Amino acid sequence: MPDISRRVQEFRAPRQRGGAALVSYVLPVFNEQDGIRHFHEELVAALDERPEFTFELIYVNDGSADGTPAILEDIAKNDRRVRVVDFARNFGHQMAITAGIDEARGDAVIVMDTDLQDPPKVSLQLIDAWREGAEIVHARRRSRQDTFFKKATAHAYYRLLRSSTEVDIPLDTGDFRLMDRRAADELRRFRERSRFVRGMVASIGFRQSEVHFDRDERFAGETKYPLRKMARLAIDGLTGFSTAPLRMITKLGFAVLAFSLVGICYALAMKVLRPEITVSGWTMLMVVVLFLGGVQMLSLGVLGSYIGRTYNEVQGRPLYTVRQVISHDVEQDVEAGGDGTGHVR
Numbered sequence: 001m002p003d004i005s006r007r008v009q010e011f012r013a014p015r016q017r018g019g020a021a022l023v024s025y026v027l028p029v030f031n032e033q034d035g036i037r038h039f040h041e042e043l044v045a046a047l048d049e050r051p052e053f054t055f056e057l058i059y060v061n062d063g064s065a066d067g068t069p070a071i072l073e074d075i076a077k078n079d080r081r082v083r084v085v086d087f088a089r090n091f092g093h094q095m096a097i098t099a100g101i102d103e104a105r106g107d108a109v110i111v112m113d114t115d116l117q118d119p120p121k122v123s124l125q126l127i128d129a130w131r132e133g134a135e136i137v138h139a140r141r142r143s144r145q146d147t148f149f150k151k152a153t154a155h156a157y158y159r160l161l162r163s164s165t166e167v168d169i170p171l172d173t174g175d176f177r178l179m180d181r182r183a184a185d186e187l188r189r190f191r192e193r194s195r196f197v198r199g200m201v202a203s204i205g206f207r208q209s210e211v212h213f214d215r216d217e218r219f220a221g222e223t224k225y226p227l228r229k230m231a232r233l234a235i236d237g238l239t240g241f242s243t244a245p246l247r248m249i250t251k252l253g254f255a256v257l258a259f260s261l262v263g264i265c266y267a268l269a270m271k272v273l274r275p276e277i278t279v280s281g282w283t284m285l286m287v288v289v290l291f292l293g294g295v296q297m298l299s300l301g302v303l304g305s306y307i308g309r310t311y312n313e314v315q316g317r318p319l320y321t322v323r324q325v326i327s328h329d330v331e332q333d334v335e336a337g338g339d340g341t342g343h344v345r
Contacts, residue, residue, distance in 0.1 A: 020054045021107045023127060026100030027059045027114050028093055033067040039114045040075055046120035050127070057082045059114075060100045063090030076326045084326040091320040094195040097175055099320050101184055109184045111175050111197075112139075118176040122213045126178035135183050135206035139176040142212040169202045170210060177201065193319060248302070252295060259291075 025043070029036060040057075047055050059072050061084060069086060076082040085099050097111055108130050112118040122139055129137040159171065175197055179187065186204045187197075202208075 020052060022054050022056065022105065024104035024106030024109045025055065025057045025123070026097060026104055026109060026111045027057060028062055028096035028100065029059050029064060029068055029072065029114050030062040030090065030093070030096070031064045031066045031068060032114055033064075033071055035116065036068060036071050036114055037075070039116055039120075040079075042116060043120040044079070046124060049121075050124060053127070055081055056104070056106060058085060058100045058103050059083070060085045060096040060103075061087060062093065062096040063087045073326055082327075086323045086326065088321040088323045093175075094197050095320045097197050098195060099322065101179075102188060103325070104184065107181050108178055109181070110178045113174075113176065117215050118174075119213065122176075122211065123178070125211045125213075129209050129211055130178050130180060133207060134178075134209040135180040136201060136204075136208040137178040138170045138173045138201075138208065138210045140170060140173050140210045140212050141215045143214045169199050170208075173198060173210075180206065182206070191319065195319075252299070 032039070043057070047053075057079070059075070059082065061069050061072055069084075072082075072084045072086075076084050083103065085103055087096070087099070091099075100111070101109055108127065110123050110126060112120075112123060118139065126137045126139060177198075179201065183201070183204060183206045186206075187200060190200045190204075
């Protein structure tokens with residue numbers, strides 16, 4: 001297993017003194033061929049408003065199966081600020097963010113999606129907050145253009161997560177945020193596989209602030225976070241930063257025990273007071289048996305989630321595999337099954 005702490009020191013980019021600060025953009029991409037060029041144009045237009053900074057744009061191709069890789073390669077040829085980290089297969093949004101942060105060398109690192117739901121101009125407000133002294137700046141959604149179901153479930157989930165964890169995870173925030181170099185280096189030390197990056201960022205501390213914005217609709221294509229992936233991310237967040245499900249099993253056990261005692265008292269009372277109808281208790285017996293069986297299966301499922309996380313961590317496999325890093329029209333191959341840091345070897 002690589003020594004991540006040592007690598008953090010090796011690749012630390014010192015804050016530039018007497019020159020322009022370097023800001024890195026980490027941009028995960030998955031099957032965005034219809035909108036990625038337009039996103040890049042919008043981002044470049046926003047960055048042109050801040051000539052006092054220098055920028056690097058790190059696109060992480062998360063195993064796209066459409067024309068996205070070719071478009072990203074062409075963008076890199078025409079913009080020397082662009083580097084493309086090309087995954088060997090799809091590893092998921094959270095891993096793509098991780099790879100981009102591993103690759104970033106800037107004094108500040110901004111993570112944002114490439115579907116234009118996160119407006120590029122809002123990232124300039126994150127930079128302003130950073131220059132005012134914040135070390136982590138979250139982009140908090142003031143409003144969002146989503147379905148009622150998604151807005152309602154997201155609203156409920158973030159409040160449930162915040163109430164059940166010891167980490168103060170900001171409400172209504174996704175992965176759109178800025179991190180100072182020191183915060184990004186600290187985050188790079190978190191190498192668990194079941195990743196909930198927004199929870200990790202909240203847990204590392206530092207001076208944190210928020211910028212409110214209105215989230216737009218997707219520019220093109222379909223969402224890459226359907227209900228199944230959303231549910232998986234929600235479970236990772238809850239089990240990764242809270243033992244509330246385990247405590248819930250204990251509380252549920254006491255509740256079932258109390259219910260069972262009431263049932264026993266009822267059965268004994270009916271046996272003594274109304275012995276002629278005791279045979280009719282078959283229905284209640286079946287209800288109790290099925291209820292207890294359901295509780296046991298639910299409890300096993302919760303325990304299995306935590307055991308599964310432990311199993312994945314014990315394996316110690318690389319978080320992701322990079323096929324190549326494209327930079328300034330130069331392709332640099334990396335070994336298959338790389339060290340999971342995203343740096344060319």
